[in-house]
Amino acid sequence: MAPLRLGHRRTLTDLDTGRFGRMIESDYLVVGAGAVGMAFVDTLLSDTDATVTLVDRYDRPGGHWNKAYPFVTLHQPSAFYGVASRELSTGQLDTSGLNAGLGHLATGTEVLAYFEAVMRDRFLPSGRVDYHPMSDHTGDGRFRHRLSGEIHEVSAPVLVDGTHLNTSIPSTHTPNFSVDPDARFMPLNDLVDLTEPAAGYVVIGGGKTGIDALLWLLARGVDPDTITWVVSRDAWLLDRRNTQPGDEFFHDTIETQAAQFEAIAASTSVDDLFDRLEACGYFLRIHPEVRPTMFHGATISEAEAAELRRIRNVVRLGRVTELHSDRIVCERGEIPTTVDTVHVDCSASALSPDLEEKPVFEPGRITPQMIRGYQPVFSASLIAHVEATHDDIEKKNSLCGVVPLPNHDTDYLRLTRAGMMNQYLWSLEPGLDEWMQANRLDGFSATIANAVGDRDKMAVLARLRAAVVPALGKLDEYLAELGLD
Numbered sequence: 013m014a015p016l017r018l019g020h021r022r023t024l025t026d027l028d029t030g031r032f033g034r035m036i037e038s039d040y041l042v043v044g045a046g047a048v049g050m051a052f053v054d055t056l057l058s059d060t061d062a063t064v065t066l067v068d069r070y071d072r073p074g075g076h077w078n079k080a081y082p083f084v085t086l087h088q089p090s091a092f093y094g095v096a097s098r099e100l101s102t103g104q105l106d107t108s109g110l111n112a113g114l115g116h117l118a119t120g121t122e123v124l125a126y127f128e129a130v131m132r133d134r135f136l137p138s139g140r141v142d143y144h145p146m147s148d149h150t151g152d153g154r155f156r157h158r159l160s161g162e163i164h165e166v167s168a169p170v171l172v173d174g175t176h177l178n179t180s181i182p183s184t185h186t187p188n189f190s191v192d193p194d195a196r197f198m199p200l201n202d203l204v205d206l207t208e209p210a211a212g213y214v215v216i217g218g219g220k221t222g223i224d225a226l227l228w229l230l231a232r233g234v235d236p237d238t239i240t241w242v243v244s245r246d247a248w249l250l251d252r253r254n255t256q257p258g259d260e261f262f263h264d265t266i267e268t269q270a271a272q273f274e275a276i277a278a279s280t281s282v283d284d285l286f287d288r289l290e291a292c293g294y295f296l297r298i299h300p301e302v303r304p305t306m307f308h309g310a311t312i313s314e315a316e317a318a319e320l321r322r323i324r325n326v327v328r329l330g331r332v333t334e335l336h337s338d339r340i341v342c343e344r345g346e347i348p349t350t351v352d353t354v355h356v357d358c359s360a361s362a363l364s365p366d367l368e369e370k371p372v373f374e375p376g377r378i379t380p381q382m383i384r385g386y387q388p389v390f391s392a393s394l395i396a397h398v399e400a401t402h403d404d405i406e407k408k409n410s411l412c413g414v415v416p417l418p419n420h421d422t423d424y425l426r427l428t429r430a431g432m433m434n435q436y437l438w439s440l441e442p443g444l445d446e447w448m449q450a451n452r453l454d455g456f457s458a459t460i461a462n463a464v465g466d467r468d469k470m471a472v473l474a475r476l477r478a479a480v481v482p483a484l485g486k487l488d489e490y491l492a493e494l495g496l497d
């Protein structure tokens with residue numbers, strides 16, 4: 013492995029305009045203290061005695077949560093979010109609201125406090141993490157402190173790129189349509205600063221951020237008939253009930269998983285497959301009369317979907333291309349608007365579907381990516397564990413096949429196939445099953461292990477196993493048909 017040793021002080025003074033700070037030696041340079049970088053480092057601390065230099069341009073760990081809208085929450089249960097070594101959930105189910113009966117969804121403030129505690133109580137006291145907030149990694153192992161301007165150079169054999177997922181959020185993204193300065197346009201972060209009722213609210217974006225904005229407006233008592241929802245593509249959604257860890261949700265999580273594989277195996281075409289996935293409760297859609305063409309893995313509860321159906325003004329004219337003070341131009345037509353109408357930008361796609369896929373392990377570099385669908389932090393933790401327990405780069409990559417991020421409905425096929433193959437390979441790896449069962453970021457392995465001895469549950473597991481091979485066969489057939497193999 014080629015070391016990332018970057019020479020000496022004199023090289024820096026030749027190349028950089030900033031003042032030289034320190035030469036830092038460590039085993040890993042991790043760029044990004046977002047959820048992915050934090051989950052990776054946490055497992056590295058548990059499984060190795062390595063030292064880490066952790067660099068982030070924000071002042072606090074937690075990545076995009078630092079810039080999130082005030083009413084943001086996790087989309088999936090807190091019980092398996094964060095880092096492996098520290099619980100985030102209170103263990104309680106919500107008793108009110110649209111998430112009632114399901115595991116708590118930490119708010120943005122709770123997520124930030126959590127990552128701060130992980131840094132304060134675990135990373136720094138370990139003496140093995142050298143944390144540099146307010147610092148931009150400028151490439152080649154150098155980073156520049158934003159306030160002092162000092163440039164530090166890290167000599168580390170491995171760089172971990174915790175920025176690759178490149179999560180996009182409304183407050184930091186630039187919309188891809190033109191906006192007339194007279195139009196009232198804001199990221200959803202600014203909704204809470206409104207002081208007067210608007211003539212109406214136009215939410216631009218059919219994804220999870222748009223859904224969050226709509227649910228917030230409705231929860232604050234806005235008349236649904238004053239809301240317009242601009243949806244360029246309808247989406248297949250995941251039912252949050254099926255993402256709940258814990259034995260009491262076995263039939264929602266594991267039985268739906270079995271039903272999913274059976275639906276794939278029994279399907280006769282791609283369209284029939286989606287119908288079956290909806291019928292078995294794996295997929296939800298908000299408007300049953302419209303066939304979705306998008307799938308981003310967004311998660312929602314049945315109650316939230318019902319609430320959204322109260323909004324009747326849904327505009328399906330393609331993407332917005334121009335926002336004027338009196339009209340909104342879309343790809344396939346336009347609708348009127350007014351200067352007193354608030355237009356809410358929810359067009360950022362949290363995880364870019366155009367993301368470059370690359371091997372997780374390359375000489376001198378690790379790029380954490382999704383190796384289990386919809387699970388960035390579990391993926392980062394398992395990648396760190398594989399790094400800690402294997403030397404051979406081919407072997408490491410074989411255990412960490414990238415699960416592509418979905419965009420179109422049919423991307424579900426590739427994502428599911430890649431996820432199933434990883435799960436199969438992990439099951440062959442001595443000790444990995446036990447490691448996953450003990451890792452809180454893996455919401456489901458323990459639920460499966462706890463089923464032993466329960467006849468009903470064992471029958472469900474038998475159904476699941478029986479459906480795996482026929483399901484894989486069908487996925488291969490459809491992927492070949494669609495030219496996606």
Ligand SMILES: Cc1cc2nc3c(=O)[nH]c(=O)nc-3n(C[C@H](O)[C@H](O)[C@H](O)COP(=O)(O)OP(=O)(O)OC[C@H]3O[C@@H](n4cnc5c(N)ncnc54)[C@H](O)[C@@H]3O)c2cc1C
Nearest residue numbers: 044046047048068069075076086087088148149175177179
């Ligand atoms: C509203 C919302 C809710 C979500 N809910 C869930 C959920 O419930 N469960 C789930 O699993 N996922 C959820 N996600 C998905 C989310 O993408 C991941 O959970 C995760 O937070 C992504 O973390 P990250 O570390 O990859 O990215 P980020 O949070 O973007 O972190 C990247 C970090 O890298 C730093 N950085 C980038 N470039 C540089 C540089 N050159 N120098 C220094 N630092 C740099 C940034 O400052 C940032 O701190 C949600 C996403 C959103 C937007």
